Amino acid sequence: MIPVCTLAELPPGESVRVLAPRPVAVFNADGELYAIDDTCSHQDAALSDGWLEGCLIECPLHAAMFDLRTGMPTGPPARRPVRTYPVVLVGDMIHVDTSVREPVA
Amino acid sequence: MRAVTVVGAGLAGWHAVRELRDQGFDGTITVIGAEPQRPYDRPPLSKRFLRGEIDEAELALADEAELAEVDAHWRTGRRAVRLDRHTRTVELDDGTLIASDGVVIATGALARTLPGLTDVAGVHTLRTLADARALRTALTEGTPRTVVIGAGFVGAEVAATCHALGLPVTVVEALDVPLARVLGPTVGAICGELHRDHGVTMHCGFGVAGLRTEPNRGDGAGGDTDRTGSTRVTAVLGRDGRELAADVVVIGIGSRPAVDWLAGSGVDIADGVGCDAGGATALPGVVALGDVARYADPAGGSRRHEHWTAAVEQAPVAVRTLLTGRSRGESGTDPVPNRVPYFWSDQYSTRIQLAGHPDADDDLAVVEGSFADRDFVSVYRRQGRLTGVVAMNRGRCFTRLRRELRAEVERAVESSPAAST
Ligand SMILES: Cc1cc2nc3c(=O)[nH]c(=O)nc-3n(C[C@H](O)[C@H](O)[C@H](O)COP(=O)(O)OP(=O)(O)OC[C@H]3O[C@@H](n4cnc5c(N)ncnc54)[C@H](O)[C@@H]3O)c2cc1C
Ligand code: FES
Numbered sequence: 001m002i003p004v005c006t007l008a009e010l011p012p013g014e015s016v017r018v019l020a021p022r023p024v025a026v027f028n029a030d031g032e033l034y035a036i037d038d039t040c041s042h043q044d045a046a047l048s049d050g051w052l053e054g055c056l057i058e059c060p061l062h063a064a065m066f067d068l069r070t071g072m073p074t075g076p077p078a079r080r081p082v083r084t085y086p087v088v089l090v091g092d093m094i095h096v097d098t099s100v101r102e103p104v105a
Numbered sequence: 106m107r108a109v110t111v112v113g114a115g116l117a118g119w120h121a122v123r124e125l126r127d128q129g130f131d132g133t134i135t136v137i138g139a140e141p142q143r144p145y146d147r148p149p150l151s152k153r154f155l156r157g158e159i160d161e162a163e164l165a166l167a168d169e170a171e172l173a174e175v176d177a178h179w180r181t182g183r184r185a186v187r188l189d190r191h192t193r194t195v196e197l198d199d200g201t202l203i204a205s206d207g208v209v210i211a212t213g214a215l216a217r218t219l220p221g222l223t224d225v226a227g228v229h230t231l232r233t234l235a236d237a238r239a240l241r242t243a244l245t246e247g248t249p250r251t252v253v254i255g256a257g258f259v260g261a262e263v264a265a266t267c268h269a270l271g272l273p274v275t276v277v278e279a280l281d282v283p284l285a286r287v288l289g290p291t292v293g294a295i296c297g298e299l300h301r302d303h304g305v306t307m308h309c310g311f312g313v314a315g316l317r318t319e320p321n322r323g324d325g326a327g328g329d330t331d332r333t334g335s336t337r338v339t340a341v342l343g344r345d346g347r348e349l350a351a352d353v354v355v356i357g358i359g360s361r362p363a364v365d366w367l368a369g370s371g372v373d374i375a376d377g378v379g380c381d382a383g384g385a386t387a388l389p390g391v392v393a394l395g396d397v398a399r400y401a402d403p404a405g406g407s408r409r410h411e412h413w414t415a416a417v418e419q420a421p422v423a424v425r426t427l428l429t430g431r432s433r434g435e436s437g438t439d440p441v442p443n444r445v446p447y448f449w450s451d452q453y454s455t456r457i458q459l460a461g462h463p464d465a466d467d468d469l470a471v472v473e474g475s476f477a478d479r480d481f482v483s484v485y486r487r488q489g490r491l492t493g494v495v496a497m498n499r500g501r502c503f504t505r506l507r508r509e510l511r512a513e514v515e516r517a518v519e520s521s522p523a524a525s526t
Binding site: 043044045046048049050051058060061062063076077079 | 149153166168171413414417449451500501503504505508
């Protein structure tokens with residue numbers, strides 16, 4: 001489990017990048033917390049820099065959209081999903097569990 | 106509409122094919138492509154592919170399943186040579202005639218070169234996968250001294266790749282400030298500094314007088330195995346008498362629209378295929394998109410948008426125009442492409458992003474970061490109105506401001522009296 005930041009530091013609509021061995025992006029989508037691979041499955045861009053709308057994150061480079069709940073792209077140019085990770089609140093502290101690879105729904 | 110022919114199997118052609126199916130077209134689609142490959146992505150050719158980080162398979166724009174799904178007839182490795190204005194018949198270079206109800210022009214652009222240099226060994230342009238393969242071979246055999254002519258985006262990316270490969274590289278640029286017309290003098294100068302930061306020599310205001318060559322011995326001397334060409338380059342000559350030794354020369358002086366095959370077709374081909382804002386050409390049943398197309402600008406005039414995102418955004422609009430026979434404006438509900446053009450360029454470890462089309466003399470203000478660190482987001486304004494956003498390595502803030510720019514431009518267009526034309 002990797003500590004991310006406090007809940008207060010990640011208000012709704014915000015994202016933060018965690019430099020795990022494989023970078024992870026953590027989002028607060030209207031109060032729900034999600035964690036996915038930070039690197040877009042299409043080419044080379046940080047999804048934590050993207051545009052968050054509801055449960056969808058738009059990649060800042062070529063606008064592929066991913067569903068934060070499943071990691072699935074909603075259309076081109078991305079074709080592969082990104083990994084999703086469990087987010088756990090311990091007290092006020094947000095953690096991501098990068099040891100578990102959540103199955104892609 | 107029963108049959109559509111898509112001419113050009115690049116990014117624009119592929120997105121047009123997908124859109125045809127997505128918009129419910131169930132007739133025959135024939136795709137003609139001059140290159141042998143199925144559609145592939147060009148931007149990595151000067152970046153990760155040239156650095157050797159990804160292979161050809163990773164350039165593909167579509168996998169087998171997607172290719173099967175669109176169910177098109179592929180005529181790749183064949184060039185269109187003529188379009189008949191009355192019957193919309195496309196003639197191929199082997200004499201085949203393909204008749205259809207609709208034609209999509211997506212032939213992109215060709216690398217410009219300097220006159221008389223096509224047959225000189227060691228001289229390269231970079232537009233196609235074949236070009237990239239040849240250049241990669243030339244750069245990876247020995248340590249060739251490389252001179253890049255032109256500090257535009259492709260030239261700058263090639264220089265950065267040479268640097269990453271550990272090669273001595275020099276960039277020469279005719280303008281006093283690189284990219285000044287696109288990014289303005291301030292940001293253009295910072296792009297020039299990027300090269301110098303990495304120890305890459307850069308000569309601005311450098312007019313190329315020609316090349317020094319020697320007979321090509323074809324023995325691979327000079328660090329590449331290019332045995333074609335009767336002569337081989339040894340130096341780039343400046344108009345001021347300077348001489349820059351070179352084993353490999355990359356000409357990156359832009360591109361020209363691939364319109365030769367449309368001569369006499371009745372399509373306007375002055376500086377690209379002239380289209381209205383919905384992609385319609387002068388001929389009924391013929392639309393165009395991508396690098397080859399010059400779209401009418403909702404704000405007046407017309408321009409080519411030679412960027413990845415433009416081809417992708419134009420596809421749904423051009424295909425709707427083709428399938429409905431009505432161009433944007435008449436239907437009133439179609440999205441309009443190109444209002445806020447966007448592109449990115451990766452050089453060294455810097456990502457440059459630009460949205461909008463600022464004029465070179467627009468006011469520039471830093472929003473985040475600093476020019477000195479080559480790490481910033483800045484906005485361009487003209488008479489107080491936001492006209493563009495530019496960033497180096499600041500994706501997050503850039504994305505937000507790009508959104509704001511888009512919203513502002515949409516508002517301006519909607520409230521202008523010319524909005525319905
Ligand atoms: C090296 C390089 C790097 C780039 N990097 C970036 C970048 O970082 N960011 C960005 O936004 N853009 C970049 N671009 C631009 C981007 O790749 C283009 O805007 C995009 O490829 C345009 O797509 P297109 O389909 O219109 O044209 P093309 O990709 O040129 O495709 C046209 C196709 O039509 C074929 N064709 C031509 N004539 C005929 C004919 N007569 N008959 C049949 N087929 C024909 C060609 O062989 C080609 O395959 C780069 C381009 C290059 C070359
Ligand atoms: S890198 Fe994310 S869409 Fe291309």
